[in-house]
Amino acid sequence: MTVLLLQHLQAKAASPSTHLCILDALSGCGIRAIRYALEVPRVACVVANDVDADAVASIEANVLHNHVIHVVQTSHMDAVDCMWKAARTTKFDVIDLDPFGACASLLASAIATVSSGGLICATDTDMHTLLGKTSHAHATCHAQYGAVPVTAAYGKELAIRIILGAAASLAAAHHRVIEPVLCTAVEFYVRLHFRVHNVPPNAPEPASLAIVHQCIRCAYFRLRPLGHTNANDGSCDNDNGDSVACPVCGSSLQIGGPLWTGPLQDKDAIASIITTETCASTAQPSPATSLLRSIHREFMDSTDDDLVLFISMPKLFRPFKAILKATPSKQTFQTALQTLGYATTTTHLDPMGIKTNANMMVVYSVVVTWLHAHGCANTAPILPSIGPIPMYLRNTNDHHVELEPNVHFAPPVKCTVDHTWQRPDAPSTGSNDVIGQTFHVSAVDALTATLALARPHDCVILHGHRYVLTSPLLVPSHFTLQGRMSSGDDSHPETTLVGQVVVRAASHVTLRHLHVQYPAAPSHIVTPTATDAQPPSKRPARVHPVLITSSSHVQLDRCRVSCARHAAVLACVGIVDGSASITLMRSTIHAGPQAGVCVAVTTHGTARLVRNVLSRGKKGGMLVHSGGRVDLADANVVTRNALAGVDVRGVGSMAVLRGNHVCNGRASGVFVSDDGHVQLDRNVLVGHKRAGIEAYGGGDAVVYIRQGHAEAKNEISGNGIPVLGATRDVMQVGMLMEGMDD
Numbered sequence: 001m002t003v004l005l006l007q008h009l010q011a012k013a014a015s016p017s018t019h020l021c022i023l024d025a026l027s028g029c030g031i032r033a034i035r036y037a038l039e040v041p042r043v044a045c046v047v048a049n050d051v052d053a054d055a056v057a058s059i060e061a062n063v064l065h066n067h068v069i070h071v072v073q074t075s076h077m078d079a080v081d082c083m084w085k086a087a088r089t090t091k092f093d094v095i096d097l098d099p100f101g102a103c104a105s106l107l108a109s110a111i112a113t114v115s116s117g118g119l120i121c122a123t124d125t126d127m128h129t130l131l132g133k134t135s136h137a138h139a140t141c142h143a144q145y146g147a148v149p150v151t152a153a154y155g156k157e158l159a160i161r162i163i164l165g166a167a168a169s170l171a172a173a174h175h176r177v178i179e180p181v182l183c184t185a186v187e188f189y190v191r192l193h194f195r196v197h198n199v200p201p202n203a204p205e206p207a208s209l210a211i212v213h214q215c216i217r218c219a220y221f222r223l224r225p226l227g228h229t230n231a232n233d234g235s236c237d238n239d240n241g242d243s244v245a246c247p248v249c250g251s252s253l254q255i256g257g258p259l260w261t262g263p264l265q266d267k268d269a270i271a272s273i274i275t276t277e278t279c280a281s282t283a284q285p286s287p288a289t290s291l292l293r294s295i296h297r298e299f300m301d302s303t304d305d306d307l308v309l310f311i312s313m314p315k316l317f318r319p320f321k322a323i324l325k326a327t328p329s330k331q332t333f334q335t336a337l338q339t340l341g342y343a344t345t346t347t348h349l350d351p352m353g354i355k356t357n358a359n360m361m362v363v364y365s366v367v368v369t370w371l372h373a374h375g376c377a378n379t380a381p382i383l384p385s386i387g388p389i390p391m392y393l394r395n396t397n398d399h400h401v402e403l404e405p406n407v408h409f410a411p412p413v414k415c416t417v418d419h420t421w422q423r424p425d426a427p428s429t430g431s432n433d434v435i436g437q438t439f440h441v442s443a444v445d446a447l448t449a450t451l452a453l454a455r456p457h458d459c460v461i462l463h464g465h466r467y468v469l470t471s472p473l474l475v476p477s478h479f480t481l482q483g484r485m486s487s488g489d490d491s492h493p494e495t496t497l498v499g500q501v502v503v504r505a506a507s508h509v510t511l512r513h514l515h516v517q518y519p520a521a522p523s524h525i526v527t528p529t530a531t532d533a534q535p536p537s538k539r540p541a542r543v544h545p546v547l548i549t550s551s552s553h554v555q556l557d558r559c560r561v562s563c564a565r566h567a568a569v570l571a572c573v574g575i576v577d578g579s580a581s582i583t584l585m586r587s588t589i590h591a592g593p594q595a596g597v598c599v600a601v602t603t604h605g606t607a608r609l610v611r612n613v614l615s616r617g618k619k620g621g622m623l624v625h626s627g628g629r630v631d632l633a634d635a636n637v638v639t640r641n642a643l644a645g646v647d648v649r650g651v652g653s654m655a656v657l658r659g660n661h662v663c664n665g666r667a668s669g670v671f672v673s674d675d676g677h678v679q680l681d682r683n684v685l686v687g688h689k690r691a692g693i694e695a696y697g698g699g700d701a702v703v704y705i706r707q708g709h710a711e712a713k714n715e716i717s718g719n720g721i722p723v724l725g726a727t728r729d730v731m732q733v734g735m736l737m738e739g740m741d742d
Helices: 002-012 031-039 055-064 079-087 104-113 136-145 153-172 267-282 289-301 312-320 330-339 360-373 446-451
Strands: 020-024 041-048 072-075 095-096 118-124 176-186 189-198 210-213 219-227 253-260 346-347 352-356 438-441 458-461 465-469 481-482 488-492 495-499 499-504 507-512 514-518 546-549 550-556 561-562 573-574 581-585 586-592 595-602 606-610 613-615 620-626 629-634 635-640 646-650 654-657 661-663 668-673 676-683 684-687 692-698 702-706 715-717 732-735
Touching: 002 031, 002 118, 002 267, 002 289, 020 031, 020 079, 031 072, 031 514, 041 079, 055 072, 079 104, 079 253, 095 104, 104 136, 104 153, 118 153, 153 189, 153 210, 153 253, 176 267, 176 289, 176 550, 176 573, 219 481, 267 289, 289 346, 312 352, 312 360, 330 360, 346 495, 438 446, 446 465, 458 499, 561 573, 573 581, 573 586, 581 613, 586 595, 595 606, 595 613, 613 676, 620 629, 620 654, 646 654, 646 676, 661 668, 668 676, 668 684, 684 692, 692 715
Parallel strands: 020 041, 020 095, 041 072, 095 118, 438 458, 458 481, 465 495, 481 507, 495 514, 499 546, 507 550, 514 561, 546 573, 550 581, 561 586, 573 595, 581 606, 586 613, 595 620, 606 629, 613 635, 620 646, 629 654, 635 661, 646 668, 654 676, 661 684, 668 692, 676 702, 684 715, 702 732
Antiparallel strands: 118 189, 176 189, 210 219, 210 253, 346 352
């Protein structure tokens, strides 16, 4: 993202002879400095600095390897000393601050030493402090940035604005001002890009700081600018009529800030980057480009630059869950506010967030209107301070505010099908197809020793009933690990491995006829001894009983994976990176009442499932996110899961369901959100308490239902509601999307 920005700034530079001098103040191994040298045009020099001697040695080696020694200079000193030393001669045009933790201690030096009009790129990875999760976090944030956070849905935007507010105050001390260019928060960190300009000594400095009052119970908040004079003849009385209690629910108000209230982005710069990347790129856009497009959409929705902080729709309607069955979509709520003359837009920081210049009393008036329109006339216990609803809000049809019809959930009709399947006629694959040697093992010690000595294409057959693993069992490449099956029933393996099985950086691995059981307190988890000086440790980290990472062509055939009632499990089977691929055949995944999901496919991993049973997942049956891809190909049964049977979320995440049976869930059969994609063909979705299909995410989530042939139709019946979500979220198409049939 920073490279894209610098490329744009150099392309738009007033003088073609402009050459940048860049400082990577905490360079680490020097990769970012090398990218600046290779990818940013007209760079005079890049200084890669680090205080650690080993890091400097790595920088020098990487610079030589990438042939940029003529551009990249190494520096071995403290970051603050490096900035001030350069300020005495030639100031840097760009200073990049990417520390491990807060950037507060470096901002003052960077703002003072960067050239006028120069760019500061700062990262803060201490999101826990900026979000104000604890009282200690509040104190730490105040010590670092001179501001106090509040716990609210808009926490990431507040984190950005707190750092910018601190930067603005530091700049004012040096007779300088800041101009944000590109600011965002991604996952666990905040990334800011802002220019620093000199101002004349006597010029008035614009006040762009405010404090926020946030209710501790509901979504109400208000902003109060700093340095503004009251309009009531200079009186010190508060002309806004503010009170210490929330005017909506009567609870106490938290005070947060100071925070920056000016623009967070340079609209023209971002629009130009998007245009350039769109014209130049023919491949799939990079994550940085996708993020910039999300930010750009905020500008397209509104012309108002002063929309500070946002409203979270789930947080706004959370107090009314007990009395309200249907909540408005994000688009409906935006339409209502726009009809009343207020500006609204979305935010890239929250898929369910809305930014508006309407005050929160107007927002809650729209909430009350929705409640009244859906049979919840008595809102006094929840909103004691809301006055009579204005006449222009009572009759929403006069203003063309389209309210969604009320959704009525019917009692689910449970599925009574015996969830078994007919075994194929082909004989079971056994050890006779093994190219290498076959080892027969009965004890766990012998198993560990055999795996250490195994060669590619070998096979180990386990003859014991139970193997208690004292450490994770690492399975090598081109290897088959096989257990025993019950006599007369090839669906119940008799060989049990108690512990964790890991396939890491391996390929062509087969696990067959095994029962992997994860205990509540595995022996290989080390916990400190409880003493008077050291309290007992926290609960153990949550793991995957079967973990597939950086491995391809992994097959689980007629296996069973389960966990103890209180086991700390994320997913019984976890496929966790882009190079991981797995085929799951004729297996049973039984997550257990206290576990997580049955199968999780994340971070661009891929999985194909044929004739499996996924049942009793506390967090659902199948979870696909962060670009994972899943093909539930034939006769899988997903049943009795506490959350969604199949949950697909995130950009690039996709699931193809063909000929499966998804039933008797406590939530929805298929749930898709946040730009996820699902394709359904010849499935049965029955007996779910909430919905057969639920599409969530304001138009970004898409479910493709193949219709057009009687034999291709999906059976969706006996659910609380067949389909839940806006009609454009769930589309019936006769032709499947190109590329999803693979």
